[in-house]
Structures are given as C-alpha cells and as structure tokens.
Amino acid sequence: MPELIKKLLFWGFIAFLIYFMAFRPEGAAEMFKAIGAALVAMFQGFGDFLTSLMT
Structure with missing residues (x-):
C-alpha cells in the first residue's frame, strides 16, 4: 500500500476518534x-494456556 494512503488512513482514523470522543463520549x-475487556480476556487465556503447559 502506498505510503500516502497509509498516512491518510491513519490521520483519518485519529480524526474519527477525536470526533467520536467529542460528540459521543458515552459511546x-x-x-x-x-x-479493554477483550484485551484482558485474551491475555487471561494466554496465561491459562501457558499455565496448562507448565503443569
């Protein structure tokens, strides 16, 4: 993917996040x-997997 398109998508995503937080803070x-809950669940699963390998 060309570098210009990557930069445009990145800054567009950042602008969307700022807009979303400004006008829909609850959402x-x-x-x-x-x-955050999904990340915690993933790391918990990974930890459980490693624990089961050790026992």
Whole structure:
C-alpha cells in the first residue's frame, strides 16, 4: 500500500476518534471498555494456556 494512503488512513482514523470522543463520549467510553475487556480476556487465556503447559 502506498505510503500516502497509509498516512491518510491513519490521520483519518485519529480524526474519527477525536470526533467520536467529542460528540459521543458515552459511546466512546463504552467502546474503550469493551476493547479493554477483550484485551484482558485474551491475555487471561494466554496465561491459562501457558499455565496448562507448565503443569
């Protein structure tokens, strides 16, 4: 993918996040909570997997 398109997509995503947080703060907070919960669940699963390998 050309570098210009990558930069445009990146800055467009950043602009969308700022817009979303400014005009829908409740929705943005819920989205970040869901992302955080998903990351915690992934790392918990990974930890459980490693624990089961050791026992």
